Amino acid sequence: MATLEMNPAAAGDTGSTRRMTLNMGPQHPSTHGVLRVVLELDGETILKATPDIGFLHTGIEKQCEVRTYQQVVPLTDRVDYLANLSNNLCYCLAVEKLLGLEIPPRAQWVRVMLTEITRINSHLVWLGTHALDIGAMTVFFYCFREREKILRLFEMFSGQRLMTSYFRVGGLALDAPRGGFQAVRRFIDEFPSNVDEYENLLNANPIWQMRTQGVGPMPVDDMIDWGITGPMLRAAGFPWDIRKTEPYSSYEKFQFEVPVETGNDVWSRYRVRMRELRESAKIVVQALDGLPEGPITADAPKVVLPDREKMKTQMEALIYHFKIVTEGFSVPAGEIYQAVEAPRGELAYYVVSNGTGKPHRLHMRTPSFGNLQGLGPLLDGRLIADSIAAMGSMDFVLGDCDR
Amino acid sequence: MPKITNVLEGASALVKGLSITFKEMMQPTLTDDYPDKPPVFQERFRGAHVLQRDEFGLEKCVACFLCAAACPSECIHIEAEENTEQVRISGGERYASVYNIDYNRCIFCGYCVEACPTDAITHGHGFELASYDTSTLIYRKENMLVALPADAKPVRIHEQAPAGGHH
Numbered sequence: 001m002a003t004l005e006m007n008p009a010a011a012g013d014t015g016s017t018r019r020m021t022l023n024m025g026p027q028h029p030s031t032h033g034v035l036r037v038v039l040e041l042d043g044e045t046i047l048k049a050t051p052d053i054g055f056l057h058t059g060i061e062k063q064c065e066v067r068t069y070q071q072v073v074p075l076t077d078r079v080d081y082l083a084n085l086s087n088n089l090c091y092c093l094a095v096e097k098l099l100g101l102e103i104p105p106r107a108q109w110v111r112v113m114l115t116e117i118t119r120i121n122s123h124l125v126w127l128g129t130h131a132l133d134i135g136a137m138t139v140f141f142y143c144f145r146e147r148e149k150i151l152r153l154f155e156m157f158s159g160q161r162l163m164t165s166y167f168r169v170g171g172l173a174l175d176a177p178r179g180g181f182q183a184v185r186r187f188i189d190e191f192p193s194n195v196d197e198y199e200n201l202l203n204a205n206p207i208w209q210m211r212t213q214g215v216g217p218m219p220v221d222d223m224i225d226w227g228i229t230g231p232m233l234r235a236a237g238f239p240w241d242i243r244k245t246e247p248y249s250s251y252e253k254f255q256f257e258v259p260v261e262t263g264n265d266v267w268s269r270y271r272v273r274m275r276e277l278r279e280s281a282k283i284v285v286q287a288l289d290g291l292p293e294g295p296i297t298a299d300a301p302k303v304v305l306p307d308r309e310k311m312k313t314q315m316e317a318l319i320y321h322f323k324i325v326t327e328g329f330s331v332p333a334g335e336i337y338q339a340v341e342a343p344r345g346e347l348a349y350y351v352v353s354n355g356t357g358k359p360h361r362l363h364m365r366t367p368s369f370g371n372l373q374g375l376g377p378l379l380d381g382r383l384i385a386d387s388i389a390a391m392g393s394m395d396f397v398l399g400d401c402d403r
Numbered sequence: 404m405p406k407i408t409n410v411l412e413g414a415s416a417l418v419k420g421l422s423i424t425f426k427e428m429m430q431p432t433l434t435d436d437y438p439d440k441p442p443v444f445q446e447r448f449r450g451a452h453v454l455q456r457d458e459f460g461l462e463k464c465v466a467c468f469l470c471a472a473a474c475p476s477e478c479i480h481i482e483a484e485e486n487t488e489q490v491r492i493s494g495g496e497r498y499a500s501v502y503n504i505d506y507n508r509c510i511f512c513g514y515c516v517e518a519c520p521t522d523a524i525t526h527g528h529g530f531e532l533a534s535y536d537t538s539t540l541i542y543r544k545e546n547m548l549v550a551l552p553a554d555a556k557p558v559r560i561h562e563q564a565p566a567g568g569h570h
Contacts, residue, residue, distance in 0.1 A: 159447035204416035
């Protein structure tokens with residue numbers, strides 16, 4: 001791409017000190033991943049910012065086409081490594097819709113509980129690293145302390161801290177572990193006081209205020225045109241949240257607000273995410289309080305692996321077990337678009353089935369990719385020092401962007 | 404004067420922040436002291452694989468290949484052989500004469516454990532797999548199989564097979 005080549009001559013007369021082209025990244029601490037931004041500068045002012053993505057391309061979408069439907073779940077973990085359970089959930093919901101499966105309430109409640117904890121996890125990483133970029137180092141340690149507790153919860157439920165693969169097509173991989181819900185309860189009872197702590201450290205901090213207030217505005221119409229979703233859009237006063245507009249996994253049965261701010265700057269995006277932390281904590285408490293009893297997988301013997309006891313004692317269950325593991329299950333031909341509200345915005349899986357046991361095509365509409373489209377308009381004409389705060393407020397994950 | 408109020412506000416914010424820092428200094432830490440102390444794992448932690456034996460000391464694996472079929476990263480390689488009267492390795496008809504897991508490829512998703520109909524392959528809590536040489540990361544059956552108890556009778560092993568028997 002011609003626009004991304006470093007060409008000093010193109011930026012005016014060589015030897016001039018007025019205009020210059022500067023590479024930010026791909027290895028730059030504040031890009032949080034391998035993102036390259038080509039900045040055209042006039043002194044301290046950014047004339048044009050062009051993001052160059054694709055350094056973290058893993059070909060996950062293509063890999064999904066050669067794996068059975070259930071084998072795709074571990075791949076979805078690796079798309080957005082800060083919102084692995086949101087990705088698990090979105091993929092499972094899409095395939096379940098194609099199969100016409102009905103997921104029992106207990107599985108839905110556990111899914112809601114864990115995806116909201118994922119949102120808390122992701123926002124904590126964002127807050128810690130964003131504050132670190134801007135110069136408030138202490139917050140980082142407290143955020144990562146709470147994140148460590150969350151990762152232990154994930155390890156408790158799924159067996160892994162990051163690559164959970166806990167949701168499966170048809171329900172959950174395993175029922176909750178011994179003491180699992182009590183551990184979640186202990187964490188979530190304490191959590192609002194932790195949020196108070198972060199806010200006490202940041203809200204009144206004059207440096208934090210000056211670095212964030214009024215920085216990085218973008219017209220809301222432009223945001224919609226570029227496909228920006230999530231906290232960015234809600235901080236511009238547009239109350240768009242898939243959990244409310246197109247409820248999935250029984251979200252309509254939970255009471256929560258969609259935090260909206262009107263400032264349309266880095267500060268408002270910070271406020272939206274802080275309020276979302278509290279709302280997510282409320283949803284987790286509701287899920288714990290109203291947790292129904294019952295099975296954790298759908299009643300679909302041709303899709304869901306049978307109960308282990310049954311598999312060892314009943315021949316029919318054993319045959320299904322062998323068939324599902326070796327061949328997978330076939331999904332009726334058709335296509336489906338399923339969106340969920342991931343921590344970064346609208347995450348969607350578009351699955352095309354040709355009636356076989358493997359997806360014909362699987363496309364991910366990832367929020368980081370959509371949000372990064374707006375990087376240029378967000379930075380054009382701003383100061384270079386503000387670009388760090390503005391970029392940080394987008395909260396992109398490059399694995400999510402390039403997949 | 405606005406300037407003095409600004410300074411006072413800034414100072415009060417500083418005191419507020421530092422009071423949190425000092426309060427937190429007294430709190431217990433959450434991190435593990437690894438490598439000085441062993442890390443704490445949850446029960447379900449998916450670490451390095453362990454191949455189990457049954458109550459007679461026989462291998463539980465009957466070489467049904469379900470784990471290899473379930474593996475999304477195709478890292479399990481099995482070669483099966485028949486048990487005979489003289490040489491009995493597993494409880495079933497067949498046993499795995501070769502059972503390799505390529506830890507260059509393994510993603511610890513737990514699908515093999517889920518697929519195994521005899522509970523032969525399980526996740527242990529081992530995690531120190533790092534190596535400078537990728538060829539050492541292909542684990543053979545001997546690396547993963549649980550050891551026989553010390554007082555176990557040394558029967559039913561290859562070496563005791565009569566000449567001309569199974570090899």
